[in-house]
Amino acid sequence: MNNKEAFRQMVEEYKDKVVNTCYGFVHQKEDAEDIAQDVFLEAWQSYAKFRGNSSLSTWLYRIAVNKSLDALRKQKTRKYIGLFKNLLQLTNDNTAKIKNHDLDPLQAIERNEREQLLLDALNKIPQNQRIAITLSKFEGLSTREIAAIMETTESAAESLMSRAKESLRKQLENYYKKI
Amino acid sequence: MGTNNYNEETEKTMQLLDSLEKAESSAYFSTRLEARIQKLEEQKSFPMEWKLTMKYALFIMIIALNVIASYSYLKGDSISSSSKRKSMIEEVSSMYFSDNISSNTVNIK
Numbered sequence: 001m002n003n004k005e006a007f008r009q010m011v012e013e014y015k016d017k018v019v020n021t022c023y024g025f026v027h028q029k030e031d032a033e034d035i036a037q038d039v040f041l042e043a044w045q046s047y048a049k050f051r052g053n054s055s056l057s058t059w060l061y062r063i064a065v066n067k068s069l070d071a072l073r074k075q076k077t078r079k080y081i082g083l084f085k086n087l088l089q090l091t092n093d094n095t096a097k098i099k100n101h102d103l104d105p106l107q108a109i110e111r112n113e114r115e116q117l118l119l120d121a122l123n124k125i126p127q128n129q130r131i132a133i134t135l136s137k138f139e140g141l142s143t144r145e146i147a148a149i150m151e152t153t154e155s156a157a158e159s160l161m162s163r164a165k166e167s168l169r170k171q172l173e174n175y176y177k178k179i
Numbered sequence: 180m181g182t183n184n185y186n187e188e189t190e191k192t193m194q195l196l197d198s199l200e201k202a203e204s205s206a207y208f209s210t211r212l213e214a215r216i217q218k219l220e221e222q223k224s225f226p227m228e229w230k231l232t233m234k235y236a237l238f239i240m241i242i243a244l245n246v247i248a249s250y251s252y253l254k255g256d257s258i259s260s261s262s263k264r265k266s267m268i269e270e271v272s273s274m275y276f277s278d279n280i281s282s283n284t285v286n287i288k
Contacts, residue, residue, distance in 0.1 A: 011212060015204040023202035032202050040212050041219065114192045115199065137196050165193070172192050176185035 007047055010056065011040055017057075017139060018064045024138030025068035025130075026075075027119050035071050039064045058148045061141075065131055065149065121171035129164035136161055 018039050023032035042063055043050075050059060103111060122130060131150060135141045141149075147157040 008209075011209055015208050019204040019208070020202050024199075029202050033205060033208065036204065036208070037212055037215060041215055044216050044219070111195070114195055118192055118195055118199075133196075137199055138201065165196075168196075169189055169193060172189040173185060176188045 003047060007044060010043075010060075014057065014060050015040070018060060021061060021064045021135065021139050022068045022071075024134035025065075026071060031071065035067050036064070039067050042067070054148060058145065061135065061139075061145075061149045065135070069127070069131075117172065117175060118168070121168050121175070124171055125164055125167040129160050129167055132157055132160035133164035133168070 015036065019029075019032050019036040022035040022039070023029060026032050026035065039060065043060060050056075054062075122133070125133075128150070132146055135146045135149060136143075143154050143157050143161070146161075147154045150157060150160075152160075
């Protein structure tokens with residue numbers, strides 16, 4: 001099998017996982033897909049150099065996390081334009097979610113609000129905690145996989161996840177205390 | 180909001196962590212990626228720097244051609260006009276001299 005064919009197979013196998021991982025960071029499907037495209041482009045450019053020191057999935061997830069964080073940094077610099085765009089896209093996403101849930105409209109709206117609160121809280125926690133919890137909750141990766149992607153030990157990854165939950169809880173409590 | 184209430188709300192929201200919506204790639208993801216890879220490969224085989232050099236070379240060639248064309252046009256025009264003048268002088272002078280010769284002949288007669 002040549003490189004091109006092997007790469008094509010890899011894309012087919014991992015595209016949903018990569019898109020979902022990016023979505024865990026940027027929370028917008030179109031942006032997540034764009035970043036995932038960049039992830040595979042970078043993977044294509046360095047595919048020949050990939051020596052298999054880590055597993056293929058770990059390598060791809062690592063690129064996905066880095067690209068997503070880069071995208072978030074760029075988003076911050078284009079804050080005002082982004083804010084407007086987000087508002088428009090959030091409206092679209094919410095409508096899509098309401099349609100997708102098998103809930104009555106009121107329950108669906110409540111769920112959307114809670115989800116949005118949770119995603120906002122995720123954006124506010126420290127970066128390492130955020131990476132760990134996103135990989136765990138969006139992609140359902142094991143502590144071992146997360147540790148490999150983050151190039152840390154399993155216990156450190158475990159600790160990051162529990163601290164992430166604590167930080168999230170604090171963020172939410174602060175919000176609910178205020179209202 | 181009371182302590183129990185905000186704890187309850189926080190827990191309810193936290194529970195959503197385990198059922199967050201997932202995203203999937205769109206149907207045209209692979210096609211789009213293949214097109215981008217192809218473009219990337221084309222750029223690699225014919226890099227941008229080379230393209231720029233080619234553009235400059237072409238620009239300089241066009242200017243040089245223009246200069247050469249306008250120079251040769253002007254030179255050609257001046258040559259043709261001077262040769263015309265020359266031929267006209269020759270024609271007029273030959274006419275004049277031939278008239279003189281014939282008149283002289285008549286006079287002699």
